Amino acid sequence: MSQSRPGPLDRIADAVTRRPSATHGAREPEERAAVCVVVRPGGDLLFMRRSERDGDPWSGHMAFPGGRMERGDASTRATAAREAHEEVGLDPEVGAYLGALDELESPPGSARRRLVITPHVWVLPGDPRLRLNHEVASVHWFSLDRLLSDEGRSTFSYAWRGRSVELPVVRLDEADIWGITLRILDDLLARIRA
Numbered sequence: 234m235s236q237s238r239p240g241p242l243d244r245i246a247d248a249v250t251r252r253p254s255a256t257h258g259a260r261e262p263e264e265r266a267a268v269c270v271v272v273r274p275g276g277d278l279l280f281m282r283r284s285e286r287d288g289d290p291w292s293g294h295m296a297f298p299g300g301r302m303e304r305g306d307a308s309t310r311a312t313a314a315r316e317a318h319e320e321v322g323l324d325p326e327v328g329a330y331l332g333a334l335d336e337l338e339s340p341p342g343s344a345r346r347r348l349v350i351t352p353h354v355w356v357l358p359g360d361p362r363l364r365l366n367h368e369v370a371s372v373h374w375f376s377l378d379r380l381l382s383d384e385g386r387s388t389f390s391y392a393w394r395g396r397s398v399e400l401p402v403v404r405l406d407e408a409d410i411w412g413i414t415l416r417i418l419d420d421l422l423a424r425i426r427a
Contacts, residue, residue: 241276241377242356246331248424249354254333263346267309268299268417269317269325270334270354273361277374278418280410281321284370293370295410297352297417309333309351321372322364325355334420337413352417373408381422 239247271279285293298317306312310330317325334352363372385404389411390397402411403418410418 242272242274244425245272245276245354245377245421246329246356248421248427249331249334251427252424254351255335264348265302265309265312266300266339266348266350267302267313267316268297268350268352269313270297270352270417270421271317271323271325271328271361272354272356272377273374274357274359276377278377278380279321280373280375280408280414281365282370282373282408284368286368291412294412294414295373295408296414298369299350299352301348310353313351313353320366320369322366323357323361325353325357328355328357330355334417334424337416339413350413350417352420354421373406375405377425379405380418381425 273279279297280295281298283289283291283294283296298320299313300316300320302309302312303315306315310333314325317323331354334354337350337352339348339350365372380403385402387402387404388399389402389409391400400411401415402409403415404410
């Protein structure tokens with residue numbers, strides 16, 4: 234008797250819970266931030282395009298909802314949930330919390346101080362109604378199968394400190410996923426493929 238292939242939600246849940254998240258070392262960061270990786274029942278992941286804003290190092294970039302930890306946040310999980318509510322109007326805690334992915338440090342020079350980001354993953358029970366605030370230009374849902382297929386994988390030239398560097402990118406429907414967001418996505422996809 235053949236076993237059926239696990240659905241996208243089972244694959245994501247197994248990938249996140251199978252291995253604990255890696256922390257970013259013994260040195261305490263100067264600042265913490267968190268992002269909310271939201272998955273809806275069909276296995277689609279939520280991405281947002283940040284609004285163009287002066288002073289925002291990630292202005293106009295594709296991202297997961299998220300931001301810096303504030304004094305009133307009890308944990309990075311609370312930060313991710315608060316930011317998702319503020320930016321796209323959803324409460325991820327109505328869904329199933331799966332856990333955290335590996336912590337990441339922002340690249341030198343992209344933030345004022347050493348910033349460590351913790352991605353937290355939730356699966357929602359239904360298709361959420363979103364309400365975008367001024368920080369969000371648009372939202373995009375991309376299916377897990379599409380992301381796993383390596384569709385749109387490429388590189389692009391990026392000007393960094395006076396020189397051009399080649400960086401990885403995923404281009405889907407006129408959305409360029411790169412940088413920290415792609416590193417978070419790649420952590421999740423690598424866990425699923427393992």
